Amino acid sequence: xxxxxxxxxxxxxVRTSSVVDVMDVISDIPHINPGQLMNGLIEHWDQYKxxxxxxxxxxxxxxxxxxxxxxxxxxxxxxxxxxxxYMEDGTRAEPAPINAFLKSPTGIVGDGDIVELCEDNATVFxxxxxxxxxxxxxxxxxxAADWRNYVxxxxxxxxxxxxxxxxxxxxSFFPTKSQYTSAPIGPYLVTADEIPDPQNLQVRxxxxxxxxxxxxxxDMGHKIPRVVxxxxxxxxxxxxxxxxxxxxxxxxxxxxxxxxMEMETEGxxxxxxxxxxxxxxxxxxxxxxxxxAKGLPPAAPRI
Amino acid sequence: xxxxxxxxxxLGVLQGNMVHDVSNAVKEVPHVxxxxxxxxxxxxxxxxxxxxxxxxxxxxxxxxxxxxLRAPLPRPTHMVNMAVNYLENGAIKEPRPINAFLKSPEAVIGNGDTLVLPPEKATIFHHEAELGGVIGxxxxxxxxxxxxxxxxxxxxxxxxxxxxxxxxxxxxGKSYDTFCPMGPCIVTADEIKDPQNLxxxxxxxxxxxxxxxxxDMAYNIRRxVEYATxxxxxxxxxxxxxxxxxxGIxxxxxxDLVEMEIEGLDRLTFRVxxxxxxxxxxGIDHNMADAxxxxxxxxxxxxxx
Numbered sequence: 001x002x003x004x005x006x007x008x009x010x011x012x013x014v015r016t017s018s019v020v021d022v023m024d025v026i027s028d029i030p031h032i033n034p035g036q037l038m039n040g041l042i043e044h045w046d047q048y049k050x051x052x053x054x055x056x057x058x059x060x061x062x063x064x065x066x067x068x069x070x071x072x073x074x075x076x077x078x079x080x081x082x083x084x085x086y087m088e089d090g091t092r093a094e095p096a097p098i099n100a101f102l103k104s105p106t107g108i109v110g111d112g113d114i115v116e117l118c119e120d121n122a123t124v125f126x127x128x129x130x131x132x133x134x135x136x137x138x139x140x141x142x143x144a145a146d147w148r149n150y151v152x153x154x155x156x157x158x159x160x161x162x163x164x165x166x167x168x169x170x171x172s173f174f175p176t177k178s179q180y181t182s183a184p185i186g187p188y189l190v191t192a193d194e195i196p197d198p199q200n201l202q203v204r205x206x207x208x209x210x211x212x213x214x215x216x217x218x219d220m221g222h223k224i225p226r227v228v229x230x231x232x233x234x235x236x237x238x239x240x241x242x243x244x245x246x247x248x249x250x251x252x253x254x255x256x257x258x259x260x261m262e263m264e265t266e267g268x269x270x271x272x273x274x275x276x277x278x279x280x281x282x283x284x285x286x287x288x289x290x291x292x293a294k295g296l297p298p299a300a301p302r303i
Numbered sequence: 304x305x306x307x308x309x310x311x312x313x314l315g316v317l318q319g320n321m322v323h324d325v326s327n328a329v330k331e332v333p334h335v336x337x338x339x340x341x342x343x344x345x346x347x348x349x350x351x352x353x354x355x356x357x358x359x360x361x362x363x364x365x366x367x368x369x370x371x372l373r374a375p376l377p378r379p380t381h382m383v384n385m386a387v388n389y390l391e392n393g394a395i396k397e398p399r400p401i402n403a404f405l406k407s408p409e410a411v412i413g414n415g416d417t418l419v420l421p422p423e424k425a426t427i428f429h430h431e432a433e434l435g436g437v438i439g440x441x442x443x444x445x446x447x448x449x450x451x452x453x454x455x456x457x458x459x460x461x462x463x464x465x466x467x468x469x470x471x472x473x474x475x476g477k478s479y480d481t482f483c484p485m486g487p488c489i490v491t492a493d494e495i496k497d498p499q500n501l502x503x504x505x506x507x508x509x510x511x512x513x514x515x516x517x518x519d520m521a522y523n524i525r526r527x528v529e530y531a532t533x534x535x536x537x538x539x540x541x542x543x544x545x546x547x548x549x550x551g552i553x554x555x556x557x558x559d560l561v562e563m564e565i566e567g568l569d570r571l572t573f574r575v576x577x578x579x580x581x582x583x584x585x586g587i588d589h590n591m592a593d594a595x596x597x598x599x600x601x602x603x604x605x606x607x608x
Contacts, residue, residue, distance in 0.1 A: 030335045032333045032335055078407065078409075099470070100474050101472070102404075102406075102474060106535055106536040106537075167386070167387070167399050167400040167401075167402040170387070171474075172402055173474075174383070174402070174405060179534055180443065180536055233421070235409045235410065236409045238409070
């Protein structure tokens with residue numbers, strides 16, 4: 001099932017090119033905001049799944065292209081992001097030591113929204129397209145083998161990154177990763193049954209129609225079962241948490257004012273955003289791969 | 304006013320040694336979780352304050368020894384922790400570039416609870432006693448000049464830290480479940496005349512550890528609020544921890560009883576448990592204190608951080 005949050009934060013299910021509203025089926029879930037409603041729906045899915053399916057089967061729905069989509073997860077309790085978690089198409093001999101960081105949950109935006117580049121003197125702003133896992137229930141110190149019990153579904157996730165901020169030599173993930181509007185998620189929350197093999201999905205990202213990132217999740221360093229297991233040993237995972245599984249860095253490049261950024265993981269729909277920079281800064285339009293081919297350091301320089 | 308949660312997350316006002324149930328005064332605050340309730344109370348405090356005060360004087364108090372105090376902020380959306388934010392009593396001449404990290408909200412425990420060391424092979428586990436500022440309203444792009452308008456109050460805050468894991472990763476070192484004791488109460492800002500001049504003390508099994516003043520901060524409270532809110536949107540009930548002075552840092556290990564007190568914020572007490580019963584030297588960890596202060600020690604190598 002593909003879940004969406006749309007218009008005035010209503011919850012719906014996508015059926016081909018329509019969306020069927022399911023608010024009347026789920027409104028008894030205790031909540032004081034839309035984020036809490038979605039997290040509660042995820043947590044109590046077993047109680048609502050059949051009723052939702054019935055509603056979808058028996059309703060006409062409204063055209064999907066006539067609604068304003070929001071992030072399907074308005075307020076995940078946590079955004080846990082794996083760091084340096086790809087083998088980079090065979091250019092790494094071994095996975096990097098496992099590591100992660102927290103990304104601010106108020107930085108989330110959805111399909112059709114604007115990513116605002118911060119005014120601080122970042123050396124460059126870059127795209128990082130990632131497969132996101134959505135946690136289904138409380139998970140603490142779980143075994144890798146049981147990982148499917150804890151994954152509700154999947155989302156496209158972009159970890160917009162603001163480089164060159166923070167303190168050299170110190171973990172600087174907070175200024176780099178937690179800037180406001182730097183966490184696009186969407187357009188759908190796809191339930192796990194639609195994605196039998198998340199370890200074998202093509203992830204693509206375009207800037208202004210040009211393909212920049214094009215990699216497969218089989219290139220992941222620490223695989224999904226290990227990611228779920230390890231994340232749950234550090235902190236208790238909660239229903240609705242998102243674990244971003246990392247990115248293959250070859251297709252990273254600068255984001256600039258006016259850019260149109262799209263990302264699609266197979267089966268998860270297409271996430272589309274506009275980039276805005278009030279300072280209208282310009283960078284050389286080159287990806288890490290293009291720069292490496294010329295023997296240049298990966299990050300594009302400012303013009 | 305000192306706000307507490309007690310027993311089954313009943314909202315109370317702490318007056319001296321008595322806890323007064325004020326749930327009636329906040330019945331209309333929409334909430335599902337205890338954090339929803341305290342965040343809502345904080346956000347609408349200007350409207351609720353007089354009702355809460357009236358209720359507190361109306362109801363009989365219960366001696367605090369007869370209740371179980373809980374974390375007053377059980378699960379903020381953000382716990383922003385300033386990194387290396389003290390000048391270490393004059394040892395650091397130039398502040399490091401300003402920096403911070405997020406601590407997992409699942410790490411929170413309250414007064415009287417137990418911090419549990421994970422089995423991972425940390426080189427050592429440390430306490431870090433910090434002043435916590437509680438955000439009072441949605442805070443985005445707040446100027447230093449206006450910073451105090453956004454602080455609802457203050458709380459004792461401990462940044463439990465595992466060293467030697469993950470090569471300096473703040474996530475790995477700082478976000479374990481139970482690694483954030485906070486409490487016992489939120490003290491409203493009007494009770495703290497000068498938060499930039501507060502004595503912060505900590506004891507382990509009665510022995511002195513941290514003993515520093517918040518005037519030793521590298522980046523002051525105003526700057527920290529400005530910094531954090533220029534990066535992201537903070538919400539009512541979020542916490543900014545302003546860092547620690549490492550000159551009184553020490554190990555936490557199985558069986559410890561740790562206390563911290565910031566002037567005017569009451570005393571926070573927690574226990575430490577380690578199923579592996581690992582042992583570290585007692586007293587102040589001078590290797591760590593010296594490393595942060597930039598002093599070289601001839602003795603066996605200091606841990607990386």
